Amino acid sequence: xxxxxxxxxxGVQLLTGSEVMANVVRLADVDVITAxxxxxxxxxxxxxSRFISNGEFDADYIPAESEHGQFEIVKHAxxxxxxxxxxxxxxxxxxxxxxxxxxxxLRLPMVALVGCRALDDPGAFGTEHNDAMLVRDLGWLITFxxxxxxxxxxxxxxxxxxxxxxxFLPCAIAMDGAFLTHSQATVRLPSQEQVxxxxxxxxxxxxxxxxxxxxxxxPQANEDWLMEVRRQSSEAAKRAYTVLKDAHKDFCxxxxxxxxxxxxxxxTEDADVVLxxxxxxxxxxxxxxxxxxKEGKKVGLVRLKWFRPFPTEExxxxxxxxxxxxxxxxxxxxxxxxxxxxxxxxVKAALYGLDKQPRVKxxxxxxxxxxxxxxxxxxxxxxxxxxxxxxxxxxQVEWIGVRG
Amino acid sequence: xxxxxxxxxxxxxxxxxxANKISRTLVLAAVKEGKQxxxxxxxxxxxxxxxxxxxxxxxxxxNSEELQAVAAKYEPKQVDVSIxxxxxxxxxxxxxxxxxxxxxxAVTKPGGTLIVTSNYKTDDLVKHIHRRGTPYKLAxxxxxxxxxxxxxxxxxxxxxxxxxAALKAEPSICSxxxxxxxxxxxxxxxxxxxxxxxSFEDTRSDEVKPGQGNTEVPFTFQLLKWTEMREGVVIxxxxxxxxxxxxxxGYEPGRNEVFKKWSTRxxxxxxxxxxxxxxxxxxxxCPDTVFDVTPDGYFDANMEACCGCGVCEAICPVSDCITxxxxxxxxxxxxxxxxxxxxxxxxxxxxxxxxKKGKVEKRFPITGLAAAFSGAGLDGGHNLNSAxxxxxxxxx
Numbered sequence: 025x026x027x028x029x030x031x032x033x034x035g036v037q038l039l040t041g042s043e044v045m046a047n048v049v050r051l052a053d054v055d056v057i058t059a060x061x062x063x064x065x066x067x068x069x070x071x072x073s074r075f076i077s078n079g080e081f082d083a084d085y086i087p088a089e090s091e092h093g094q095f096e097i098v099k100h101a102x103x104x105x106x107x108x109x110x111x112x113x114x115x116x117x118x119x120x121x122x123x124x125x126x127x128x129x130l131r132l133p134m135v136a137l138v139g140c141r142a143l144d145d146p147g148a149f150g151t152e153h154n155d156a157m158l159v160r161d162l163g164w165l166i167t168f169x170x171x172x173x174x175x176x177x178x179x180x181x182x183x184x185x186x187x188x189x190x191x192f193l194p195c196a197i198a199m200d201g202a203f204l205t206h207s208q209a210t211v212r213l214p215s216q217e218q219v220x221x222x223x224x225x226x227x228x229x230x231x232x233x234x235x236x237x238x239x240x241x242x243p244q245a246n247e248d249w250l251m252e253v254r255r256q257s258s259e260a261a262k263r264a265y266t267v268l269k270d271a272h273k274d275f276c277x278x279x280x281x282x283x284x285x286x287x288x289x290x291x292t293e294d295a296d297v298v299l300x301x302x303x304x305x306x307x308x309x310x311x312x313x314x315x316x317x318k319e320g321k322k323v324g325l326v327r328l329k330w331f332r333p334f335p336t337e338e339x340x341x342x343x344x345x346x347x348x349x350x351x352x353x354x355x356x357x358x359x360x361x362x363x364x365x366x367x368x369x370x371v372k373a374a375l376y377g378l379d380k381q382p383r384v385k386x387x388x389x390x391x392x393x394x395x396x397x398x399x400x401x402x403x404x405x406x407x408x409x410x411x412x413x414x415x416x417x418x419x420q421v422e423w424i425g426v427r428g
Numbered sequence: 429x430x431x432x433x434x435x436x437x438x439x440x441x442x443x444x445x446x447a448n449k450i451s452r453t454l455v456l457a458a459v460k461e462g463k464q465x466x467x468x469x470x471x472x473x474x475x476x477x478x479x480x481x482x483x484x485x486x487x488x489x490x491n492s493e494e495l496q497a498v499a500a501k502y503e504p505k506q507v508d509v510s511i512x513x514x515x516x517x518x519x520x521x522x523x524x525x526x527x528x529x530x531x532x533x534a535v536t537k538p539g540g541t542l543i544v545t546s547n548y549k550t551d552d553l554v555k556h557i558h559r560r561g562t563p564y565k566l567a568x569x570x571x572x573x574x575x576x577x578x579x580x581x582x583x584x585x586x587x588x589x590x591x592x593a594a595l596k597a598e599p600s601i602c603s604x605x606x607x608x609x610x611x612x613x614x615x616x617x618x619x620x621x622x623x624x625x626x627s628f629e630d631t632r633s634d635e636v637k638p639g640q641g642n643t644e645v646p647f648t649f650q651l652l653k654w655t656e657m658r659e660g661v662v663i664x665x666x667x668x669x670x671x672x673x674x675x676x677x678g679y680e681p682g683r684n685e686v687f688k689k690w691s692t693r694x695x696x697x698x699x700x701x702x703x704x705x706x707x708x709x710x711x712x713x714c715p716d717t718v719f720d721v722t723p724d725g726y727f728d729a730n731m732e733a734c735c736g737c738g739v740c741e742a743i744c745p746v747s748d749c750i751t752x753x754x755x756x757x758x759x760x761x762x763x764x765x766x767x768x769x770x771x772x773x774x775x776x777x778x779x780x781x782x783x784k785k786g787k788v789e790k791r792f793p794i795t796g797l798a799a800a801f802s803g804a805g806l807d808g809g810h811n812l813n814s815a816x817x818x819x820x821x822x823x824x
């Protein structure tokens with residue numbers, strides 16, 4: 025066998041998205057981890073605990089009594105200066121909603137994995153983004169990796185940005201259940217030295233909850249105080265944008281990967297229209313685009329790597345280049361302006377007021393873990409091409425891949 | 429473009445690690461030669477319950493663009509190699525995901541290979557496998573269903589032997605040297621490598637011709653449109669307080685016609701009605717309401733509904749009245765009671781014959797899973813018929 029060919033496999037591991045996240049947790053030398061099982065998040069619990077039991081990683085690993093307790097424990101550990109990791113899925117994540125809100129309110133840089141899962145009932149565990157999206161207004165940073173390899177970048181950036189004193193906000197790494205949490209793909213992991221260079225120790229500074237630093241956190245504060253507190257959070261969320269941009273430059277310098285901090289643009293240079301979405305949607309969209317290009321259809325993809333901070337400027341600059349845009353939601357926002365999804369509403373809001381606006385049409389697809397098939401993508405792209413051609417607005421949100 | 433795809437059909441949850449080892453190692457062996465690969469499960473199977481048929485898939489491609497092109501289609505519609513690590517699933521699989529009953533070769537390519545771990549012969553299995561319009565090859569890796577476990581991986585070498593057979597079926601995956609290296613890194617040492625090599629050399633496949641096999645039409649159903657479904661996630665009950673079969677009297681509970689779950693079964697109860705005292709314990713204890721009540725007060729285990737847990741056998745107070753027998757020795761799901769009523773003597777012969785061929789011995793009471801750990805009956809891997817078979821301890 026050729027040596028070169030064999031070398032191609034060197035350093036490559038076959039890992040699920042959850043497994044890569046566990047490796048990021050190990051490489052980031054996290055101090056305190058709490059766990060409470062719910063799929064698809066729970067896979068990461070198993071990988072982290074295996075590292076610990078094998079002696080490959082040293083951390084406090086606390087199985088909690090519920091998601092509420094799980095998030096409370098790391099929230100407090102985080103206030104005491106511990107780098108933390110936790111996570112959940114679907115209604116488990118929602119059961120922790122109180123600590124989730126408070127963690128952001130108290131500016132604690134918790135990093136959590138959301139294994140995106142439908143909010144059951146009815147009993148379901150396939151991916152939908154509504155669980156992760158439910159913290160979008162609270163100050164949480166939210167990132168959507170599209171493949172196991174990208175979990176390295178976005179996972180490390182999550183710690184770096186969340187723990188930056190200019191930000192101090194929690195970060196959710198939203199992984200599509202099954203498609204990313206459970207699929208094993210070939211991944212190259214960075215070295216411990218590289219990660220050390222990139223990720224400084226978490227320093228809570230004078231906000232540290234410690235007997236040597238007597239402070240009170242979160243006393244009662246009513247109408248006399250709260251608006252100012254909220255204003256601070258808003259500024260921190262704004263600053264996250266710049267901090268992330270700078271951190272990403274550093275990431276590229278050290279790891280030599282990734283091109284754009286906020287957007288993954290695929291075949292957009294000469295595109296007439298693009299589809300816009302989050303997460304693992306990129307796989308069928310990229311493959312469909314390659315096939316459609318052969319037919320002369322100039323379609324591209326603009327994927328948001330980060331939903332919070334929302335890359336408003338980048339998105340305005342990017343999408344205004346195209347005649348029409350299809351926003352693909354793997355979530356729903358019932359009763360919202362066009363009865364589509366959350367991403368659609370945000371993209372439309374971001375584009376409003378631009379002199380040169382593309383036509384925007386919304387799609388809802390892939391709910392409950394339904395596969396987004398190549399024919400689904402091609403159908404959406406054809407719809408958008410038709411809008412680009414006619415130039416007529418189409419505010420009708422279309423459901424893709426639903427029976428009936 | 430050259431892409432190789434494979435599936436591993438296994439029983440949740442205790443064969444999950446086994447299937448995962450096989451899938452991973454196969455992909456990693458190909459990656460050693462510069463190929464790209466991905467391994468993933470049918471996620472809907474993933475809340476695995478004891479015995480539920482589940483699937484893992486893998487793609488191996490020359491480059492990442494080719495890999496993406498197939499991975500974007502998710503579950504393969506056709507695979508080069510199907511691997512089934514429990515021969516009772518040759519009768520078809522009904523996954524937790526509720527797709528109806530899928531023939532074991534549902535996605536095996538025309539001319540592709542089905543590898544089954546089994547102590548039975550080709551003809552014994554072919555009669556269970558649903559016939560199809562295209563030919564396929566059947567290769568048997570000697571040994572029963574390995575109960576390699578989930579949390580504790582009782583490695584009996586099944587993984588390595590299946591890998592050897594898979595490479596034989598599809599030599600373009602990688603070289604034997606790469607497979608050996610991958611086995612060493614992901615499974616075990618010399619004993620495993622030797623087992624893989626032996627399996628590679630020994631495994632023969634027989635061609636199964638179009639039309640050959642089980643003539644039964646697998647049950648299916650139509651998924652409803654959103655406009656047809658009841659709102660509020662309400663599902664109508666199956667209802668029914670029915671007479672026993674076509675007879676007057678007796679009782680047969682209403683059952684879901686399209687979600688039967690019997691493919692979960694690795695063994696079934698056979699009832700010696702002559703010994704039955706009508707004590708009702710099996711009927712009461714059965715967790716799936718499998719026992720139909722006959723007009724004359726006997727209890728007939730309905731094979732359309734039985735998951736094969738063995739609770740009835742464990743609770744039956746009469747010795748040799750209810751016996752669990754390996755599912756592979758049966759070719760039908762008919763009523764034992766009616767067979768007995770028709771000809772008690774012939775039924776006695778049937779009973780004796782089936783017990784002789786497949787009685788599942790030495791199980792702990794109550795749980796079906798216990799069979800897995802008691803080293804009897806279903807316990808595979810250990811009872812290798814292959815000349816080069818190794819005992820479990822050799823794999824430690």
